[in-house]
Amino acid sequence: MCESSAFVLKNNELYKVMENVVSVDPHEGKVYLTDLLGDQKIVDGVIKEIRLMDHKIILTEE
Amino acid sequence: MCESSAFVLKNNELYKVMENVVSVDPHEGKVYLTDLLGDQKIVDGVIKEIRLMDHKIILTEE
Known part of the structure; x- marks a missing residue:
């Protein structure tokens, strides 16, 4: 399977928002x-x- | 493996740019x-x- 987890990058840390x-x-x-x-x-x-x-989708709030 | 192909959407058609x-x-x-x-x-x-x-990354040129 190819699903990934989505993270928000904030203050240099990754916060998982969805799997x-x-x-x-x-x-x-x-x-x-x-x-x-x-x-x-x-x-x-x-x-x-x-x-x-890495199965990672990285978002930022900018 | 989780790699995908990248396409550009132009005039309603998908053109593959990278596998x-x-x-x-x-x-x-x-x-x-x-x-x-x-x-x-x-x-x-x-x-x-x-x-x-679908292993698809779709880009547009807008």
Whole structure:
């Protein structure tokens, strides 16, 4: 499986906001995350980087 | 393995720009893609969406 966890980078620390993320849609200063079960979470911020081998999606609130 | 392919969406069609992508770094209107072998490609644009289950990273040139 290829799902990842989404983290917010704040004050140089990573805070996990969602596990088993399967889709990521950035849109006008928000990032829409959807997990395996179809649950959705909306984070204020932008995508900072994606590390597929580490299963990490890193967002920032800038 | 969790690498994906990166596509640019243009005129409603997806054009593949890189396979076996392992990291994605958007930065100031460019998206830096790195593949399994460490090769890098820079695309003018932004991340439109990421579908991990489909192994697709979709960029647009807006």
